[in-house]
Amino acid sequence: MAPERLILCGPLADAERPGDPGPVRLRMWGPEAEVHLRAEDVREALYTDVPPALLDLIDVAAYVYAADQAVVRNADGGEYGPGWRRNLAFRVPVREPDRWRSEPVRSRLVAALSFLSDDEYRFEFEPLAGGPPLHGYLDFGGTPFDGIVEDVVMFSGGLDSLAGAVREAVTDRRKVLLVHHRSSEKLTPRHRRLLDGLGRHAGAAAPLHLPIRVNKAERLSRETTQRSRSFLYTALGATFAVMLGRDKLRFYENGVMSLNLPPATQVVGGRATRTTHPLALRRMSDLLAALTGRPFAVENPFLWKTKTEVVRLAADAGCADLIGLTTSCAHTRAGTADQPHCGECSQCVDRRFAVLAAGQGDHDPASGYRVDLLTGERPNELSRAFLTAYLETANQVERMSPVDFFVRFGEAARALRQAGLPEDAAGSRMYDLYRRHAAAVNGVVDRAVEAAGRGGAIRRRELPPTCLIRLVSDGGPDAEPPAEPAGGQPADNLFQRVGQAWRVRFAGGREHVLLPSRGAAYLHLLLSRPDAGVPAAELAFEVTRNRARYALGDAGERIDRDAASVYRARCVDLRADLDRAERDNDPGAADRARAELEALGEELRVAAGLGGRVRKAADDRERVRKAVGEAVRRAIKDIREFDPALADHLAGRVRCGRELRYTADQGVRWET
Amino acid sequence: MGHIRLGPLPKTRKWVRVVGLIANGAAAAQVAAATVTAAEKALLRAANDPGVVESVWLLAQLPLAAAADEFGPALRDRGLVVPDEPTLLTVIGAASEAVDAKLAGNRGRTDLGEMAQAAAAESLAAVVGGRLRGLFDPAPDEVRAAFARLGAEKQFGHLARDFFARFTFKALNYFVGKAAPGEVGEAGRFRTLAQLAAFIDSLDTHCREAAGVVERFAGGWYSKARFETGGEVPRDRVAGFVAHAMTKLTDELRARA
Known part of the structure; x- marks a missing residue:
């Protein structure tokens, strides 16, 4: 078990064990504040009576999010992941300590976080005296808001969340509030164009938009995995939903990404994110219900859709022109206005396959990717490792029977009981979902290989040796001998x-x-x-x-x-x-x-x-x-x-x- | 969203050797033996890993529950939240949930435990699922009968072999899978994905063959444990079984290099 790291939050950061360099100290307000939340563009009056329990939830989530980045995960060495899981002990001042110390709230908080980030958590709650109200640290702008919000929807600015917003606002003509994490100022112009476009397509049902920024002191940004990020945004989205009288919060994420079954053996536990895994959503729902005292659902209406189907949904609604304005890349800092996508991270690979499979390549040109999915060279080993695992998984799944599928993906067992269906119905839909995804991926690969073969690029060996087409094309005339030593009659000695x-x-x-x-x-x-x-x-x-x-x-x-x-x-x-x-x-x-x-x-x-x-x-x-x-x-x-x-x-x-x-x-x- | 974290192997001498063997065309058996040597201490900790022990303990409980008067209630007595007439997928989902409950809040959670939990689900799908006429919505009697058959000495040995083969393959490929994809491409050992897939398949087959050593004693152990404990198989006996199985398996994998 990893040694416990103590996290002292809020006023406790200064009051407890002064001078001891061991604890991580996090302050969210005052002159030495290191974690800043900022929400914009929704009328302040809407939030005047935010219940203390929800204010506390935002505090707790923000502290967890900051600690998640301040405490690094260590390398695993030659072991089975001892460095991956951390042991985090929080001392958090809250407005309603008794509520947070109560068994259902505390245990559900730990259950939700431990599944999301794969860490161990321990919480001690202390009374908070004089904490600011929500607008004390959420800075609301003054845009008038006159509509009625029918639902609150999390919006990342990626393809899936665009399709979700399209479904809500364009197809179903529902007035929704999009809560959006503004992760990088660099992306702001793209997001603005995306939201403007969405508003044009939706007309009178144009969604409201609430960007939220979380800024931290530089010293807190040490760990990049950020598995608890969605918890913070769920806390914020759920708070707005409750204040608007809603009893649910929606994420839109395709089912393959949501279930995120490991594509490779080394991807164990939370190394594949569980942001919208059905079990994560259920545990967050349970926590919110315990906190608010009434049923609350965090749901994902796209659980049974592939990413290709999600892209088609947006295109079929007449919003294909918005696809190119979405951003999926994990490496946004390295992106440029012309090339916002690296083309190598898991999100870029998944996005590109879906766009091509949905026949929307014209709306998301290859020039926007620094590494082309099909013909780009991949000297980076981890990039190749992910691509090979992704392709091999699709290749295998396409030929699997239902039994084969569950024999290959034991991790699927975790989701069987969380989809709101009987296990066999959930299993059957899961299998169908993955088969459709595999068919979409393999279709893109087959068409690309065929085109390259027809054009003579493979025969002329014009393509980079580590590009996808070369990797999936079985050996040409000068192929190497088989990997396993074999052949002939070698000498006995x-x-x-x-x-x-x-x-x-x-x-x-x-x-x-x-x-x-x-x-x-x-x-x-x-x-x-x-x-x-x-x-x-x-x-x-x-x-x-x-x-x-x-x-x-x-x-x-x-x-x-x-x-x-x-x-x-x-x-x-x-x-x-x-x-x-x-x-x-x-x-x-x-x-x-x-x-x-x-x-x-x-x-x-x-x-x-x-x-x-x-x-x-x-x-x-x-x-x-x-x-x-x-x-x-x-x-x-x-x-x-x-x-x-x-x-x-x-x-x-x-x-x-x-x-x-x-x-x-x-x-x-x-x-x- | 959707990040997937991959990592490289450590740069210590033993792991550099594993990478070197993969790069230089060593067969799966030799790579497996070198990986066992490099990861031996970590592998042998499986017997003390609560996730591994709980997964194997649950596998040992299922045939006992199927032999009871009422299958569903007997499963519930063992911590599986199921209806009276569960399907295979109900049992698989409930077993996974039971392991999660045992490790609530990730207390005692390790990657070995995660791999054992997944391997147990996969073994049930393979061994029990393979005997059903259809995976989805099978007849309750058919499901119960399939589980009950696992109580026979030979059948439990078969289940144990399947589990330990999967578990060992996962445990070895956890490391091998970090190095092998780096060898894909024109300059590497595996020119194409097909060659890499063939190598990983060889590793899987090798683990399956090596796990025969577990099958040879698992059935006997199960019968003896039930006899000596009045029909139950307690966790401490399971931990001893896992320790013995892993020692035998690692020895076997080295001997089969």
């Missing part, structure tokens, strides 16, 4: 270089990969010369001079200190060879030894000139002997992890020392 590693097989067993190392290279040399004694210095020299051949990479032109030792040790051996050649009157051998000595001497002089330390040759020989033996033993240890029999064989038959030797077993012949 194999120790061969392949790519940047070694293929190893012993006694006809399974083939394995041995990663490159000096020890692996020494073993290769020894197995290539069975029964021959090879001086340690010669082995080290051979490998050092030919690093690339032994998959050790290129050490560069300048020899390093270890290499210098090897060279000096080799010089000792060469001098002995030279003495012997002169004694035996073998001028050829003597010339070869002399030439090699001269070449090595020159390299060592250069190295010494560059700061190399002079070392006695005898030290070098001993050092190289030890290093070679150590490297061989390490390589055998690595081999033991996948082939203990081979490791035993080598441990028994490779002799280390000044001269190394592999003594061949009868009948064991190595292909190297």
Whole structure:
């Protein structure tokens, strides 16, 4: 369990444990306020009597939202997610502490938040004296408001929320209040044009619009996942809904995104957002009902629609011209006016597929994406990872039976009981929803591959190697061999270089990969010369001079200190060879030894000139002997992890020392 | 909305080795063994993980409830909120909800527990769902009979194997899936998505084969536990079973490299 982080809120931030750097301190009003809420364009008078419980709810939600960004999630390391989940303990001053301390409210608050953000929560509520009323920190503008709001709808400015607003205001001619999170000033002109366009299409039913901004001190913006953001906006939207006499709040989000079944095994728990997951909406509804003392529903009318269907809904209502004004990208800061979408994040990928599948590409041109969905290069591994998971999921789902679907997506179990239908009806609709989504995605892929093939782009290999079309197109004429080592009749005993590693097989067993190392290279040399004694210095020299051949990479032109030792040790051996050649009157051998000595001497002089330390040759020989033996033993240890029999064989038959030797077993012949 | 968070593998020696093996064409079996070595401590914690133990405990309870006089009430006695004549999807939804209730407020929640919870739902869909004429709205008697069959020694072994195969695959692919997609593309090991999918399928098949080691003792354990505890299978016995199963499985995966 993660260590608990204490969050001191409001006046408690200054009153409790002064000077202690441990707690996170959050202030929402006063001169040192770090969290600011600002709502605009709705007449102030509407909100004069906001119940204290709802004011408290907004406070609590804002503190949670700020803490969510102030306390970082840690890297998981080699573990199963201990860094992902945080343990947050809040001390919050509220106007009605008894209500918040009561079991239904406290437990429902924890239930809603823990599911949304995947963290552990603990709350202590203290009495708040002198907190400002809502308009004390929500700054209302003065736009006249004369209509009657029939419903309050959350509006993100993305495709789904546009389609929801279109359905409400254009198709059903209902007067709604759109509560909108203004996340970035950069997007304001786009949103304004979008809302103006929506108003034109809706005519007399033009929706009211309430932008809300949340600003925080820079020091609070450390964690970007922001899983609790929707809780804050639900709190605000629900407050307006209650004040307007409504008993529900609507999110509009397509069902695939709402259910957000994990596309990859590593996407566990809240790593796939649960913003509008049916269970999240139910838990928020439960909390709001407990707080207000009457039934309240947070609902998503698009739960059983795919994103493609949502786009079609907007287009069919005559609002296709607004599609290009919506923004879906997670990386809005990097966007420009001409290219608001990165094209790589999950939202961009999902949006682009839906727009193309709905035949609305003309209203959302490819030029608006920095990376084109179909032909754009994706050097970023995480971008590729998401795209591959997304495509593979669609590819699999299209062929699944209902049983296959629930066998693949155990996470679906969480939503079965939350959709307001019997489990079997919910399961059946879930399956249909995902099948329709998969068909839409696969249809876009198939048409793109067909067009690229017809135009010759695939054959001419004109497309970037990491673009979608290349990734889904099975190998052309020069495709690589299958990923799994296979084919032919490999030798029973194999120790061969392949790519940047070694293929190893012993006694006809399974083939394995041995990663490159000096020890692996020494073993290769020894197995290539069975029964021959090879001086340690010669082995080290051979490998050092030919690093690339032994998959050790290129050490560069300048020899390093270890290499210098090897060279000096080799010089000792060469001098002995030279003495012997002169004694035996073998001028050829003597010339070869002399030439090699001269070449090595020159390299060592250069190295010494560059700061190399002079070392006695005898030290070098001993050092190289030890290093070679150590490297061989390490390589055998690595081999033991996948082939203990081979490791035993080598441990028994490779002799280390000044001269190394592999003594061949009868009948064991190595292909190297 | 809709962010999905993906992450890379750590840069420690053991994980760099896993990445290297994937990149250099190692077979799924060898990658699985290297991953087990790198994640062994975390994997063996499964026996102490409340989410894992609760998921397996629930799997062990379902055949007992199906053998009782009344299926629905017997399930309710075990913490599953279901009607008197539940369908398979009702049981799957209720079982997932029961695990969530056990870990209320995320107390004791881990990724291993999440994976076990999902694996349990998937195993029920696979083993029980595969025996129904149709998944949606099956006849109540058919559902009950399918659950009751799991009480037989051999059938429980089959269910346990399916669960541990899925759980282990998820636990290994949790890491492998962070590295393998980086190898997709012309310069990588997997030139196409089809090649990557084939590799992941091999990993799945490998886990399924290795989980045979669990099937060999799970049925016997279940019978013995029921006999010794008067027909019930308490959580502490389940925790011991999980510990033994995970030790056997990790050993098996290493031996099958």
